[in-house]
Amino acid sequence: MSKKVLEALRMKFGDRVDIHEQSPKRAYVAVSNADWIAVTRHMYEVEGGRLTTATGSDRSTGVELLYHFAFDREGTVVNIRTTLDKPFPKIEALTKYYPAADFIEREIFDFLGVEFVGHPDPRKILSSHDRPADFHPMRRDE
């Protein structure tokens, strides 16, 4: 496992990160909305993780974001998780600091209606052109 990455997260963010090591190659880290951008930026800018993709899902607790950071040299994946409040989920965009997140965050906006504050190009990406602006196909509450 990326012991060094997880130790650095513990050192920098202390109790504010909840780390669960599922297996030697996979870890899941839960953070609050307030720490979200600091932790994801830390993963890319300091630790050199590669954002492979992000999973957005509508769960009973709210809209969950799960960003998957791969550490290719170790062959591990560290997943950063946070849950946003419905009905208007909103969070700062990682795209401002990491261009790879561009399409990924646009997809989550498109299907789940998450507003990424500061995203340079917040358009829908995959759904059809006549989709109503307030309809997001993967939301379960509508």
Added chain:
Amino acid sequence: MSTTIPIGPFHPVLEEPEYITLQVEGETVVSADIELGRIHRGMELLAEEKTFDQDVFLVERICGICSASHSWTATLAMEDIAGITVPDRARYLRTIVHELERLHSHMLWVGLAGHIIGYWTVFMWGWKYREPVLDALEAITGNRNNYAWYCPGGVRRDVPDDIWPPIVKAMDEFAEKTNLLIDVILNDPVILCRLKGVGILSKEDAIAYGVLGPTARGSGVDIDVRRDESYGAYDEVDWKVIVQPDGDCLAVGVVRLLEMIEATKIIKQCIKKLPKGEIRNEVREIPRGEGIGHIEAPRGECFHFIRSNGTNMPERHKMRAPTFLNIPSYRPRVKGETISDATLIFAVIDPCYSCTERMAAIDSDGSRVANGHDLIKLSHQRTEWLRKNL
């Protein structure tokens, strides 16, 4: 004063619908915008209504070329949730089919690249050399595409030992033909003029845009999930990751050409070392949990995330194909280039395209008059006639 040039959504060079808007000043591209979504099929929602077994078949149909990649990735994610191990023979059989897929995908791209730059000989040769690979896939799995080969715990079918000698021979011939193509492409000044220094993606941009596979390796980013994650049988055979530093169209092409040689080596070693024994471990259930599978598909890393709630259907199945992350790198790549290179630069990431038809000439009354071999024979006769008479 800039002019807007639309490409697509249906364009002779891009076989799949994508809409690109180029802003040009004179002949020079100043910016580009890409619109996706014309082929979206809602598979992530559909996957939540299928059982885990059915899901493997569903993801296989994401792409005709990468059908082994997606189904292997999904099974790896399911195995990650349930902690399932795979028998040695299945690991090797999985690797062989996946590398054959890499061969035919890369050769298809080489042909298309020849088509785009107007070098039809490369197109014809490339696609002809690709056929024996599809024949090998058909011999092993029963299908040229959509193999139904992978399942949680192993592979679906076993194959008899006498199937392998013709495939080893086909791999030797394929490597020989690929070396010929490499020789032709790297020594042709016209091809070099068309590819060298065109559409450069710097290493810094490649990392910032998170590009994958040959696109990343052509820009000097040394990533390959086969080596890094060491799934399948990749850590038990001898091969190397091909990296080129230049970042231009030529570098990406060279990566794909040399990777084909490596893939033939992997396949031959896997066939030689293929263990005997079981092909599948029984899977009774996928318990509650979350799992990740990622592998090196021909175009780059393919990534699946599955969340199970303990039922026989996934609660969430996220799928991400490599092209999704490779496409945004088109913008820095095309800026400052000419319009004539714009389509080639787009094609260099190898956007997904599927082709499963066999070639057969049909007369107007519906009867078959010639197959592929007949047409090649006719072509040879015509060439001979031209030699004598011109």
